[in-house]
Amino acid sequence: MSLSRRRLLEVAAGATGLACLPARGAEPDASVKSLRQATDRPVLNLRGLNAPVIIESIRLLRRGGEYLVHVRSKDGAEGVSVTNGRTYLHAILKELALPYFLGKDARDLERHLFGVYRYRDNYKLQGLALWCPVAWVEFALLDMLGRIAGKPLGELLGGVVRREVPFYIASGRRDTTPQQEVDYLRRLVEETGARAVKFRVGGRMSRNADSIPGRTEKLIPLARKALGDKIALHADANSSYDPPKAIQIGRMLKDVGAVYFEEPCPFDHLEDTKKVADALTIPVAGGEQESSEYRFRWAIANRGVDILQPDLHYYGGLIRSKRVARMAALRKMPTTVHISGGMGFVYMLHFASCTQDVGPYQEYKRGIEKYRDWFAPPLQSRRGSLVVPTGPGVGIADIKGLLKDAKPVV
Numbered sequence: 001m002s003l004s005r006r007r008l009l010e011v012a013a014g015a016t017g018l019a020c021l022p023a024r025g026a027e028p029d030a031s032v033k034s035l036r037q038a039t040d041r042p043v044l045n046l047r048g049l050n051a052p053v054i055i056e057s058i059r060l061l062r063r064g065g066e067y068l069v070h071v072r073s074k075d076g077a078e079g080v081s082v083t084n085g086r087t088y089l090h091a092i093l094k095e096l097a098l099p100y101f102l103g104k105d106a107r108d109l110e111r112h113l114f115g116v117y118r119y120r121d122n123y124k125l126q127g128l129a130l131w132c133p134v135a136w137v138e139f140a141l142l143d144m145l146g147r148i149a150g151k152p153l154g155e156l157l158g159g160v161v162r163r164e165v166p167f168y169i170a171s172g173r174r175d176t177t178p179q180q181e182v183d184y185l186r187r188l189v190e191e192t193g194a195r196a197v198k199f200r201v202g203g204r205m206s207r208n209a210d211s212i213p214g215r216t217e218k219l220i221p222l223a224r225k226a227l228g229d230k231i232a233l234h235a236d237a238n239s240s241y242d243p244p245k246a247i248q249i250g251r252m253l254k255d256v257g258a259v260y261f262e263e264p265c266p267f268d269h270l271e272d273t274k275k276v277a278d279a280l281t282i283p284v285a286g287g288e289q290e291s292s293e294y295r296f297r298w299a300i301a302n303r304g305v306d307i308l309q310p311d312l313h314y315y316g317g318l319i320r321s322k323r324v325a326r327m328a329a330l331r332k333m334p335t336t337v338h339i340s341g342g343m344g345f346v347y348m349l350h351f352a353s354c355t356q357d358v359g360p361y362q363e364y365k366r367g368i369e370k371y372r373d374w375f376a377p378p379l380q381s382r383r384g385s386l387v388v389p390t391g392p393g394v395g396i397a398d399i400k401g402l403l404k405d406a407k408p409v410v
Contacts, residue, residue: 044110093136165352260285278303285307312340
């Protein structure tokens with residue numbers, strides 16, 4: 001099966017009602033100025049939040065194996081977030097992020113994202129080290145604002161456009177033989193009902209070396225043969241290849257009708273990734289490791305990739321990721337966010353609920369059972385889709401009950 005990039009997204013659009021990518025060489029008119037203006041407009045809908053929401057306390061708590069950020073306003077409003085488990089960043093959170101936000105009006109959160117970037121030279125930590133802690137605080141503050149307003153996060157972030165989100169289930173393994181991997185993928189599909197999967201190719205930042213010699217070239221056709229034409233395939237190289245090798249692997253993925261080819265070249269080599277995207281007719285996705293709005297703007301303005309993938313933790317939260325999506329929309333490019341650990345898939349659901357073009361499938365990693373009963377109604381998965389929580393804020397039903405056994409992290 002061989003599909004062009006344009007045809008692949010047309011098929012996805014027909015199935016999901018999402019926008020499709022234009023062919024290269026026929027780009028929409030979107031100047032750098034218009035991309036910049038897209039990030040200047042407010043993201044948050046603060047209607048109904050008329051009184052100041054002054055942040056009185058922010059605490060890092062532990063509940064079993066989960067780390068939570070709990071915020072409280074001077075008026076007693078509360079919000080909570082779940083971190084992605086990177087405990088080595090707790091010092092940055094407590095010393096360089098939390099002090100900035102205390103005493104601020106949470107309604108000015110968009111402005112505070114730049115304020116905390118400047119605070120105590122935090123910009124020198126630009127990357128995962130800074131933006132994960134900021135994301136944890138942002139998620140909690142958005143949860144609090146949503147609870148005050150009586151709105152789910154999607155309404156705060158621009159308005160809900162979908163209530164269910166089709167997902168792919170990711171393997172995340174490279175230690176398997178091709179046969180072991182397709183057997184594992186088949187089990188994941190059976191367990192979750194997913195209609196799409198993602199497997200890893202290459203060796204992970206490996207300069208063209210495979211994790212097991214010959215694994216990738218055998219795995220790609222075997223995955224299609226074993227899983228059949230009804231399962232959509234995604235492949236992630238995790239920065240494994242130079243352009244010639246990436247183009248070779250990309251053409252193999254095109255031949256089996258894969259949905260996209262993720263991070264084929266070193267993630268910070270934007271020009272090499274663009275060479276691959278220009279050469280292939282399968283969409284190329286990237287941005288998981290990106291921390292700079294300006295580099296995202298470059299990738300969009302120069303069509304360095306076809307699908308944008310800010311990580312909701314690594315990139316600093318929902319607001320910054322929504323700004324990327326706004327820029328991408330001007331070039332009719334989907335924004336399919338990456339998620340990393342913890343309750344990330346729930347934040348993904350809220351992002352997808354309020355973003356017009358997110359591509360045909362969103363990332364999901366097993367673990368819904370751990371959080372299912374935190375929500376009312378409980379988190380639901382049906383027919384390969386996850387249902388977006390509808391409660392106020394992130395949708396957690398009982399914060400006080402959730403925090404009952406939580407202990408401060410000192």
